[in-house]
Amino acid sequence: xxxxxxxxxxxxxxxxxxxxxxxxxxxxxxxxxxxxxxxxxxxxxxxxxxxxxxxxxxxxxxxxxxxxxxxxxxxxxxxxxxxxxxxxxxxxxxxxxxxxxxxxxxxxxxxxxxxxxxxxxxxxxxxxxxxxxxxxxxxxxxxxxxxxxxxxxxxxxxxxxxxxxxxxxxxxxxxxxxxxxxxxxxxxxxxxxxxxxxxxxxxxxxxxxxxxxxxxxxxxxxxxxxxxxxxxxxxxxxxxxxxxxxxxxxxxxxxxxxxxxxxxxxxxxxxxxxxxxxxxxxxxxxxxxxxxxxxxxxxxxxxxxxxxxxxxxxxxxxxxxxxxxxxxxxxxxxxxxxxxxxxxxxxxxxxxxxxxxxxxxxxxxxxxxxxxxxxxxxxxxxxxxxxxxxxxxxxxxxxxxxxxxxxxxxxxxxxxxxxxxxxxxxxxxxxxxxxxxxxxxxxxxxxxx
Ligand SMILES: [Zn+2]
Numbered sequence: 147x148x149x150x151x152x153x154x155x156x157x158x159x160x161x162x163x164x165x166x167x168x169x170x171x172x173x174x175x176x177x178x179x180x181x182x183x184x185x186x187x188x189x190x191x192x193x194x195x196x197x198x199x200x201x202x203x204x205x206x207x208x209x210x211x212x213x214x215x216x217x218x219x220x221x222x223x224x225x226x227x228x229x230x231x232x233x234x235x236x237x238x239x240x241x242x243x244x245x246x247x248x249x250x251x252x253x254x255x256x257x258x259x260x261x262x263x264x265x266x267x268x269x270x271x272x273x274x275x276x277x278x279x280x281x282x283x284x285x286x287x288x289x290x291x292x293x294x295x296x297x298x299x300x301x302x303x304x305x306x307x308x309x310x311x312x313x314x315x316x317x318x319x320x321x322x323x324x325x326x327x328x329x330x331x332x333x334x335x336x337x338x339x340x341x342x343x344x345x346x347x348x349x350x351x352x353x354x355x356x357x358x359x360x361x362x363x364x365x366x367x368x369x370x371x372x373x374x375x376x377x378x379x380x381x382x383x384x385x386x387x388x389x390x391x392x393x394x395x396x397x398x399x400x401x402x403x404x405x406x407x408x409x410x411x412x413x414x415x416x417x418x419x420x421x422x423x424x425x426x427x428x429x430x431x432x433x434x435x436x437x438x439x440x441x442x443x444x445x446x447x448x449x450x451x452x453x454x455x456x457x458x459x460x461x462x463x464x465x466x467x468x469x470x471x472x473x474x475x476x477x478x479x480x481x482x483x484x485x486x487x488x489x490x491x492x493x494x495x496x497x498x499x500x501x502x503x504x505x506x507x508x509x510x511x512x513x514x515x516x517x518x519x520x521x522x523x524x525x526x527x528x529x530x531x532x533x534x535x536x537x538x539x540x541x542x543x544x545x546x547x548x549x550x551x552x553x554x555x556x557x558x559x560x561x562x563x564x565x566x567x568x569x570x571x572x573x574x575x576x577x578x579x580x581x582x583x584x585x586x587x588x589x590x591x592x593x594x595x
Contacts, residue, residue: 186515190508193578193586194516200585202323203577207570209319214566216318217311220244221560222291225300225307230287234258234279234337241279241335244314249321250333257350260335264320266580270329271359271590273580275316277309277546278339278347278365278530282554297559304550304560309364310335312546312569316576329580329588332358339530344493348533360506360590361534361541362576366550366560367525369568372510373543374524376532377423378458378497379451384409384469386433388485390442399440400476400485403433406444409472409487413448416464422454423526424461447492453526455497455536495528498535505589506540506579513574517567539593544572 197203229237235258242260245252252262260279263272281302283289291300300307313333320331332355336347352358367373386402386409410428418424426448433444450465452458466489473487500507502524514522527543534541547568549561581588 186512187503187505187508190505190512190578190589193589194509194512194574196586197574197578197582198516200582202325203574203582203585206319206323206325206573209322210315210570210573211566213315213319214562214569217315218562220314221298221303221307221311224310225291225303226289228283228285228287228289229279229281229302230284231280231282231338231341231343233285237279238335238337241310241314245317245333245335248314248318250317252333255350255354257347258337259347259351261351262317262333264317264327264331264333266327266329266331267583270327270581270588271579271592272330272332272357273576273590274332274334274351274358274361274534275313275576276334276336276348276361276363276530277313278306279310279335279337280340280343281305282340283556287556296563297561299557299559301556301558303558304366304546304548305553305558306339306365306546308366308548308550308560308565309546312364312572315569316573319573326583327577327580328583329359329590331576331580336530342492345495345530345533348530352533352537352539357595358534358539359593360539360579361531362506362510362572362579363530363541363543364546364572365527365529365543366553367527367543367545369545369547370520371523371525371545372507372514373527373529373531374502374507375453375499375526376495376497376535377451377453377526377528378455378532378536379449379493379495379528380458380462380491381450381493382448382466383490383492384446384448384487385490386444386473386485386487388440388442391440393438393440396440398480400480400482401440402444402485403441405473405476405485405487406431406433406446407472408475409469410446412468412472413465416461416468418452418461419457422452422457424450424452424454424457426450426461426465449493451528453497453499458497495532496536498532498537500531500535500540500542504540505591506542509578509589510542510544510571510575513571513578516574517571519571540590544568544575547572
């Protein structure tokens with residue numbers, strides 16, 4: 147049933163304590179400084195009221211709910227096509243075939259993203275609407291979907307096959323209703339969100355399409371939250387190399403493992419600000435070949451994060467200096483110069499933020515309360531939205547609907563109860579942003595071309 151339009155937020159037992167981890171090592175989403183949502187602007191209020199009161203849109207929302215059962219078929223099919231990082235092609239092809247069958251003029255781009263533009267009247271803004279194809283699960287993972295006690299189990303089912311199924315549902319109901327939007331909706335099922343994919347899919351989209359004015363992405367975010375800040379990260383792989391030798395016979399040579407240890411000790415002493423929250427960790431380390439050998443090689447991987455690009459750069463500089471000094475310490479200790487190191491950037495996600503007053507955030511907030519939800523919290527996370535945010539293009543991540551848990555683990559599950567509600571909220575947000583002919587102008591501004 148279509149919920150009545152409400153003019154004031156009502157309470158909602160938000161299951162908002164779930165934490166979405168979009169990277170296996172993603173920081174807990176910090177509640178942003180703008181956690182208290184800005185009041186809704188009058189234009190947003192007016193636009194949403196008008197849209198949701200229109201019989202055409204009420205029909206559309208009913209269609210979203212009615213399509214729920216069909217989305218489960220898509221969900222199962224997509225979840226059961228493996229999509230490890232850099233190996234998303236089979237799932238992309240399946241999505242492309244479904245999107246075309248549902249009436250979207252879509253294609254696969256050079257990076258492997260599926261892109262299809264649903265055209266507006268020609269004068270409006272262009273909104274990117276996306277969900278990622280990839281999962282964290284390596285090849286060979288059993289991705290069979292199993293239903294037990296009302297829960298659907300399957301690796302990647304919630305993160306983010308569910309998002310893909312919602313995109314397909316939106317494509318279908320919009321086509322069935324022949325709804326004419328003012329702005330364009332660019333549907334994208336993208337590659338490279340997880341892990342070392344390093345947002346390559348989204349980076350390619352924004353490199354190739356300079357005419358995108360805003361973004362609404364889907365993730366298994368809790369229903370009571372909207373992601374409006376993108377935590378940036380840089381990751382380095384560090385390899386320390388030395389001569390190596392026998393522990394007794396060649397004693398006196400510098401050691402790669404000991405040099406690495408000295409570097410880690412110095413890194414551990416680096417101080418980072420709590421505001422903007424800036425963090426680091428030596429996530430992994432390894433090295434040496436035998437207990438009775440001076441190690442010739444040792445490695446570590448470091449993750450550095452911040453909500454602010456400048457703070458990220460400062461922390462990174464200090465950590466790289468700590469490595470340099472640690473390796474120099476080891477050489478000095480043995481009067482040597484033979485220990486060296488290399489660093490390689492293996493992850494680069496820019497930070498960014500969409501202001502709470504931005505129409506993209508405002509529309510999402512109001513759409514939530516219009517459907518009876520409490521005013522959502524604004525969250526920081528690391529996701530595809532980092533890319534537009536870092537470019538100053540307004541972007542939010544919304545909930546793909548349904549309760550879920552165990553993300554990035556083989557026990558990942560999703561519960562379909564009432565999941566269509568978030569699909570309604572998301573679609574309402576999108577329509578308010580791009581505008582509907584005869585029902586309202588777009589809330590999303592066109593950026594200067
Ligand atoms: Zn995700």
